[in-house]
Amino acid sequence: MEQSIYKPGEHPNLPPPSNTVGPIAWVRTNLLSSPTNIVLTVLSIWFLYEIIPATLEWAFLDAAFTGESRDECRAKAGGACWAFIGERFNLFTYGFYPAEERWRIDLTFVLLCVALLPVLWDRCPFRKYGLYFACAFPFIAGWLLLGGFGLTPVDTDEFGGFMLTLVIGVTGITFSLPIGILLALGRQSNLPVVRVLSVGFIEFFRGVPLITLLFVASTMLNYFLPTGTTFDLLLRVLIMVTLFASAYMAEVIRGGLQALPRGQYEAADSMGLKYWTSMRLIILPQALKISIPGIVNTFIGLYKDTTLVIIIGLLDPLGVGRSSLADTKWTGLSNEMYLFVAIFFFISCFGMSRYSLYLEKKLATGYER
């Protein structure tokens, strides 16, 4: 075989060997690289073969999408009965909120997205004004949801469904981060009173299960308040959830603070910066960046923990779902209900987790090369 002769440095790039690129190579390296992997691959394919067609059959092909009751669904198809979710969709979304006032929840949700955009995305146009709006948003949302000042008042016991989850989740997340930061700083403070109070607070709330706190909020507090002064149940729950999440948040952020080299604190001091200035400009930006995965982890945990409110009789999506199953028209459809609620929670939590990845990548300056 004759070979061309090239001058040094002029040899054209040869294509890579055929067994290292392309789909076949991918399969070989990723799925069939060793006997163990071959067995695992075969088992996985068999497992998927068993699961996927049956699931598709149940959820789509043999499912009933319309019908007035479970019996009508069953008469039409043997699979899932999505008519149940369809009929109850408003209940799942708005809870017991009066039907003619539901536009207020829709508007609040749109405004929430508008308020979140400048907070989460630093290249958002008009970001400065957006941030002002974000600061005003909690008050606007409170007014829209509760009414008063020209809107029909709505009691918080009519809150329910996904809307309740969002109210508790967003409030808890918004307030637990700043409180958590203060507690984490307080725990490292040189002032004994601040330190002892912070440690006491953190250890107390971390040492007690959330369910216990919710029970205290729903039942115990009432014994100590005169009957006339009703202190809104949802407000009590919001406070307890926020305090609980703050304690966890404080520990996550403390981890970030302790991961910073001592030199950063000393450098800040040697610049002559006062405590708050040095924290704001030097310590916290770095500590929070390190803590992002832990912070988002706490957020996701808090968001899912909101389902515990069912124990004290607040009807979140799971609560609405269980009550709906008690409707004699729709009994026995728990699979559909749980799947539907699971999809809602998955979308929310997956969104949060993706955003945290984006943030980590964006802020990964200096450490990754």
Add this chain to the structure above:
Amino acid sequence: MFKSLKIGVITTLLSFAVFSANAATLDDVQARGELNCVVTTGLAGFAAPDENGRWDGFDVDFCRAVAAAVLGDGEKVKFVPSTGKTRFTLLNSGEGDILFRNTTETMSRDADLKLTFLPINYYDGQGFLIRKAYGVSSAKDLNGASVCIQTGTTTELNLADFFRANDMKYEPVNIETNEEGIANYSGNRCDAYTTDASGLASTRAALDDPSAHIILPEIISKEPLGGAVRHGDDQWADIGKWVVNAIINAEELGVSSANVGEMCASAGDNPSINRLCGTEGDAGSWIGLDNKWAVRVIEQIGNYGEIFERHIGPNTPLALERGLNAQWTDGGILYAAPIR
């Protein structure tokens, strides 16, 4: 010193709470214009929200009846959904005015938890659900069967007692919730499922082919279900008691939502009906209401038979027979004290 001060403060607060609970509930409710009624978060036929979020069911109708008597409008009820764990605290702490939550009346609840029970509105009891294919017609033939049973309930104890008393063996399959029970039973992991008969009816209705299952005739425990109010306000307890009695009496006397307008238009020949209608005597003033209180209840909610038929009777998916809950004149034990 500090400790005794703290105890003092707590005692004062507690006693304050107790005293404030003594205030007239009727006045509170009427001032508020709304009755706070503790119900379950969802039990088929007894209380559940419909697709518009409106609560509906057997227990719910009793809440509405009290509101109709006290406030004149059965829709003026705020439902306080409660779990088995929170129901009594919600009532005792004043967040609920009255409780209708498929609650069994027991001595400890009455005396120890400081509740006043209203007349029993549903006689329930523990039964068995089993596949027809087994050909079992009596619970006494269940020797050797595996039985799905909710742990930590009185039903567990009742089951053990029943099998021991009849010298039979069984294999318990422990479950936590009713949903789990349905799943285990329909998945053939137990031969029979045991819980309160009304619960069995809704479980049976939830199965894919309800007609392939039967509820055995034996009832092995007493579960008298009734409403309750907290101790300390006898007038309010009387109102609850007589609203329930009026609903039961109305059926016995043949007064229903369809004919109440006609029968109560003027005093008739039957003094019992006249007293119920308020056309004779002064029964309303005895409980702090006007004389048309019972008429409003029957007009808006109906009598006992109507409530039963609407939510749990033979034409509903629960398909419960009246059984013990028939009037005493029809072979049941529903026997309400007379209004006089």
